[in-house]
Amino acid sequence: EVQLVDSGGGFVQPGGSLRLSCAASGFTFRDYWMTWVRQAPGKGLEWVANIKQDESEKHYVESGKGRFTISRDNAKNAVYLQMNSLRAEDTAVYYCARVAWEGHYFEYWGQGTLVTVSS
């Protein structure tokens, strides 16, 4: 059974940093692109970043460029999102998800981890 478990969220002041983690199990992790998607309170879904199997490609939402870094550890079956210079508008539930082989849509999702940026 595919499982994705998100963690690392919390309360942080503007300008602060946070590192999110996603632990994967139930599939061959190194074979898949992985992604982060976020959802601000009461709002819709927003794609944040994705990463290729061997980390040779990484892509970011425009608002995250220069502040967010996606990475993965195929030995630990984990994907990470390092978030720096956090802003109030980064407040959201962050989900990791597995990207489908057939295209960049999202087959399986973690339960999400809440990031709150506030002074």
Place this chain on the structure above:
Amino acid sequence: DIQMTQSPSTLSASVGDRVTITCRASQSVTRWLAWYQQKPGKAPKLLISKASTLESGVPSRFSGGGSGTEFTLTISSLQPDDFATYYCQQYDSYPPLTFGGGTKVEIK
């Protein structure tokens, strides 16, 4: 960037109703479109990929259609478990991958 627009934003319907949600893309995404269902406090769940391919385990009352810039998600006979918010997502061109704003299906 490809903008995705869903309509309506809210839909009130009764159990047994046939409901249709529309998703429009600002430029053609051919058939590279997915639909998700999200319930309050839960992660989204993939329903349909490639515009009309039903995921394993998804009830057959759900169907997807369309191509190019206009797509639909239809629930043929609404069930109590279907009251949720639905999102479309294009994966034709990225970055960025983009979602529609969502359609909340409420009980009438």
